[in-house]
Amino acid sequence: MVVPLISLILLCPLAAFAVFGLSGLVNRRFPRQDYLSTVAMLAALVCSFLLLREVVPSPESHTVKWISLGGVTFSMGFYLDSVTVIMLIVVTLVSSLVHIFSMGYMHGDPRYPRFFAYLSLFSFSMLFLVVSDNLLGIYIGWELVGLCSYLLIGFWFEKDSAANACKKAFLTTRVGDVGMFIGMMMLFTKFQTLSLYGEGGIFALAANLNTGDMVWLSIAGILIFCGAIGKSAQMPLHTWLPDAMEGPTPVSALIHAATMVAAGVYLTARMFPILTETSSLVIAYVGGITALVAATIAIVRFDIKRVLAYSTISQLGYMMLAIGAGSYVAGLFHLTTHAFFKALLFLGSGSVIHAFHAMHAHGHDDEHDHAHEHSDHDAHGHEHGEDPDSRHILGSEIPADQDMRNMGGLRHKMPITFITMLIATLSISGVPFIFSGFWSKDAILGGVLGRAMEWNSVHHYILFIMALSAAGITAFYMFRLVFMTFFGEPRNQEMYDMAHESPKSMTVPLLILAVLSLPVVNILWFNESYVKPPPQPHLHAPQHAYVSPDSNTDKKGYTVSLFGVSEAVAAEEEGGHDTHGAHGDDGHHGHGPAHTIAMVLSICVAGLGIFLSWLFYHRRTLSAESVATTFRPIHNLFWRKYYFDEFYDGVLVALTVWKARLFAQFDGSVVDGIVNGVGVVTRDILAAFTGAFDNRVVDGLVNRVAQVTWAVGGKIRRIQTGAIQTYLFVVLAGIVLLILIFRAL
Amino acid sequence: MSDFRAMFVGFPDFNVSENFFPDINLQEKLNWAEEFIQNVLIPRLPEAVAAHFPVELGTVLVMFACAGIFVGVVPLLPLFLVLAERKVAARFQNRTGPMRVGPWGTLQTLADGIKLIFKEDFIPPQGDKLLFLLAPYIIFACSFAVFAAIPFGQNILVSPFNIGIFYIMAISSVIVMGVIMAGWSSNSKWSLLGSLRSAAQIVSYEIPLGLSILTVVMLVESLNMQEIVASQSNGVFSWLIFRSPFTFIAFFIFFISSIAEVNRTPFDLPEAESEIVAGFHTEYSGMRFALFFIAEYANMFAVSAIAVTLFLGGWEGALPGYDILGGLPGFVIKTLALVFLMMWLRWTLPRLRVDQLMNLCWKYFIPIAFFNILGTGIWGLIFPEDTLVSTIISCAIIYIGLIVAYTIAGRTLAQKPEPQPS
Amino acid sequence: MESTQQTESKIIELKPFADEMVVNMGPQHPSTHGVLRLELKLDGEVVREAIPHIGYLHRCFEKHSENLSYPQIIPFTDRMDYVAAMNQNWGFCLAVEKLLAADESKEFEVPERAEYLRVLICELNRIASHLLSFGTYGMDIGAFTPFLYAFRDRERLLLLFEKVCGARLTYNYIRIGGVSEIIPLEPGSIAEQNFLDEIEEFLDYFEPLIDVYNELLTKNSIFAERTMRVAIMSAEMALSYGATGPNLRGSGVDWDLRRDEPYSIYDRFDFDVPVAVDVPELGAVVGDCWCRYKIRMDEMKQSVRIVRQILAEGLPGGPVMADLKAVRPPKGEIYFRSEAPRGELGFYIVSDGTPKPVRLKGRSPCFSALSALQELSRGLMVADIIAIIGSIDIVMGEVDR
Amino acid sequence: MTLQHYLVISAILFTLGIFAVLTSRNAISILMGIELILNSCNLNFAAFSRFMTPPEDISGQIIAIFGIVLAAAEAAVFLAIILAIYREFGSIRPDEVDTLKG
């Protein structure tokens, strides 16, 4: 039952893509392509739900031999455990809803069928990535997903900004992918396989590694995580994600909020069994820093989609943090809930933008002429010329229809959008108990705190504080968004007047996602028998956790154990105390005190954030402007997005330019200098003596030489005729000569 | 099927070909010649000569004799066929045709031939003389070489190739070279146009031709012409045309494609006199032109003979064991019937245009021929042997198919009203 | 840089003759219907351009006429459209008669018997002309047999013509003021009766044959494929090129001088004017070669109808020549047009009162139709050129004059 | 007849083909040279199949058939390219088509 279902899940979107790909070639106006594509996704969704029952008892794996190269066999296959199935459901569900949403949102676009073809291809690749049981398959899906992202971000490639953004996204993620590929190759050279599961799989082999291999295992883990950094827009490589908002909003919702960026988290989770303490810590820190930094950037954005983009980065950092801190289930739990409410937020923002779009196009309410709309962006004036976004994406200011400063009071105009977005905001902000975001976020916080308390680890305490403050900031900026958009007085009366509720095909997905943002998915995650974290054979608790505080080894425990050196030591010394990462498991229940503390704290910070936001943006008792003026440097830091783009431009680009200048200078001064110097010496000193000699003997000689050279050159030049016959002649002559030589030998 | 023979026991056994016509089985003659030299000639020779006497001489002589028979006899065919064509055309056109030379004009072709032989052999001054001279011979030689593999009777076959039909296809594909040579070397644009048309046409129609031959080969499982004939020895219903519905279709494709191969109306574009004057042989005159003419009629006879061999039983008779339509006379009668059909078509139909010609080939014949091959394969799976049952089913399908086709065609024709201008 | 420029210029130079082949079709060619020379620019089999070159049969007819008296010109008109010479004679005579009628002092009238004979003979001549067209068109398309059928029937018509004027091709039968009396055909005589019986016999024999020919050629699917939807001449184009007669009616324009501007006694007869319509069952489109051809086939039937009406009425008695002392038209000019088998035949005559015309100009229908060839043939194939020439049915004697 | 008879013939054909390819200034002539080379290869295959393997083994002949098929495909593509080159450059002399020269 599993095999046909999984095949069906993969084939449905692929078939839809193939049909579009072909029909696009044959006939651009293939009728009802959107329904076909959507139905294919819905079929995949149904199959995913059917799978839910199938894999409960034990994970299933099916493999076929693919290529055999010089004794090494690559296999293709899929591995199904509960996490896979949940991911399948998330992907197909969000994808289906986005399909439905797009039917309304993209209606009338000249490349409408192509859009659906891309969406289907994307869904296929994502599903392929999710079900693959080996790194090669994952890598294939990974790159396909990247390709789709590239295509979809640049979907409106007439816009320079979109074209640049898609290139940026592609190249940036490629940086991470290089790391990932190196990591894969490291694993491959060691284990001679890329399969993850089973007897000969990487996990089984890695579990038997001895401590001496921990160093490279850590490096491999971190390198593979590099791929996740790229794809999930983690800290140094996060800059592409906000720019990716140049794509159509459903794409942002599907790819850059719910699924593709989650692929990084999923990959990291898949790699869970080979994570060592060092790599875990690196992951956790990267995640934590990302969460915090992105959240702070989000505070000062005005573009509704960019706020959500930074929020996405921040939440992804959260998940990374969770996985790095060993809260496997919590991380994935948050992945699921986040997928739904972030998709909801994006689609909601899309709905808002759509409302303005239509107005902007030609003042029609019902004609959605996007083709014109998107090429009109440049005409929206330059009042936001100082916006730093414009520095990196040519010709892009905040489009008027995405600028929150133009919105306000929309709750009356767009009640459904408002309510659903409010639910999502409450959910992401961690408002307790009736919103799923609370549970998942709380699980992460609890897990991190639990790990910190259990291991008595300073790192994890720091991480917890980062996560906590990020949670607070999240609540703040999310409510800032809601208040600016939906509450208060309309700031732009003209736009407000034209705004309207979106069509059914757009609001229905919103409503469905709103329901999913309530804790309905928690059933899966609270069912302990359903999701079990895999063991982490190489993750050891630091030694001090099991040694009494007053022990002599106290100091040793605090050393930052780079590359697993201290684990090795610890393992040698305290072999018996190995706690196979099961302890890293899941703070959300079981770790009583940590969990309770985390819950209380998270509710507090969420409340604080919401309250501050209310003060700033609704009551307006506090002025955001004045605060910004007061903390000018910090505001600048946030506003300029921590100068990341400036850094890349200023350092990396400048470095290249500088290098080029250096070489030019070397050429100009040293080489030319030598030549000139020699010239000077020759002219001034030697010339007098050798003039006569020169004219007679040397000149004659030189002329002869020159003539010979000229003649030879003239002959040799003919070799480079560009005529293939000459080359062939040389080759044959060479062959004849070589054979003669070797026969002679 | 051999049960059928029992039904005819008692009829006088009369085999014309065996009784009256000479054997031209090359292999036997060769053996005979070698034996003669070895056993008869050499012992009678002086010792010195006998030691160095080339034993193969006899073989060579026999080979030349066989070739001589064909080169001598086959040109008589066109002599007769040209007259026949003119008489047939005349009857179609309410005329009497040539009447002056000889009784009822029977010697007209001879007279024409003599005229052509004595006519000036004109070579276009700007043309390529060498190729211009060679071209007719290539065509002539190829159309005659085909006869080497056609079995005219049980023992009347020059060379029993085991790839007989394949050899015929190979040789006849060379004709196109001669046509191109002739067209190009004439230094006339009409000739060039005609030869290129001809080349394109022959190359294209070789495909459906080969494919329909393939259906036969699939059923017979041999390329040998004699074996193909032998498989049709059980009377008219064992002829390959009736063997399966697909060979029935294949016969028509084969026959129509052969008409195109030999450039006759409605496929006579390479020499379409009203368009490109006379195509590739515009500039030829005299005996060289006669060679083209002879080759054309020899070809016509050859393709009809091949069609008869492949589909209509070859020299095997219409009744098992009896020589009705069998032996050399039967073979020639059947072949001439097909030749007459070609003439009939020529004097009835207009000519197609180039693109229509290619359409017919590429869009109709080739797909149908492929379908045929598929069908024949399936037929061969269902009826691995040629049995009574398979014959009855095949004939029934053909019969029903013909009735259906006739009805549909009749209805379509009936639907076509006489267009009356208002 | 230099080499790039060289390459570019080379491309520009060489492109034109990369694919093009210039071929002269005619003046000696089996199916250019005489001495027409077509300069074909071919791209493979496709005609890029077909430029007609005319004048190989030019006889200075118009210049000659200035030195001949009016009756002497009539034999020259025979040589114009030599396959329908009766109609040519008639067209000229009609023009001269009209010019003569301007002079009220010399009143004359063409006798009724002559009018009936003229219509009779000219309609038979029309049948003969269309038969030739039918036969040669079949031969152009590659069907040889219809040609001989057509000639067999035409032969009987020629024998009839021979009976009235002694000539088979260049009749000089219709004269100014009546018809020739070289072979007298006394009213009510046995000779006359025999003549009319022979015509009737021919019509009885010929009329069913038209249907046979339609079955043989018109509805032959290869013929239809070759001619239908080929070289479609729209009504607009036909009018702008001045195409007349069957060519114009083949383009769907309902125009026939015999009916719309009746001359002689055509208003007494009942006949239809065939005009092309789309025939979707067969695939013909108005204005294509098939329609032009089909109009001729249908016109033969109508001619048969007219002749039958004359036979039913019987020829009236009386003389066949008007009483004209000398043909000396008054000063003035005249243009008169009549419906010849190939279209509108017009004569423009300027007279200064002498027995010889000062200027004579013939408007030839074939010339106008031929001028459309260049536009019609663009982008078609060589074989289509033949189909077009046959379908517009030119006679070079008339084109060149 | 020994194997070497065939090998010598094929060597001569091969060399002549190479010579044509090397010296000819006409692309179609080059194609003919290539056909000669391919023929010599096919002849070698058939000859080796006859002399070096047991009589039932006719793999060499089959390879030769494949060789013929490849030659057909090659000729078709080659001529298509020549045609395109002719349209573009107005010449099929390989030494005139040298825009790769830089």
Next chain:
Amino acid sequence: MEFTLKNFIFYGFALMTVASALLVVTVRNIVHAAFSLMVTLFGVAGLYVFLQADFLAATQVIVYVGGILVLILFGVMMTSGRLEMRIHVERGQLLLGGIVSLALLTLLLTVIANTPAWKNLTDDGTELPPTTERIGELILNGPFLLPFEVVSVLLLVALIGAALISRKEVRE
């Protein structure tokens, strides 16, 4: 050398092949060269018959003469006017090419003469069974099935590719 008919015909074919191949490369008129090539191809087909590869011989004639050569001639006629039928050569190139070719020939002949495994393999004249059926078996039901399919795909690709490359661009 014994004078037998077989030998005589063999040498005839060999001479025909080699001589016409020589013509192919030396004749200056490209159409003549093409027709010489036809003779060469016939000669090779004859040699195939001597190798008892009758199917191969017929294939050679059908494909080469009926197909490739016609293609070549079409190519000639489409790409050259009558004046351009000359094959241009340059003397220097002729010399260099000749030297290399001769060296290659010498080399090949040396190899042929000196390879011990190839010595004394005489055609004993045994009649082999007809090859057609076995070729069919091997290609369609044997180890050559995959190459056969690959080759057929290749042919298809070549067909489409050739059509695509050589089609006329629609110029506006």
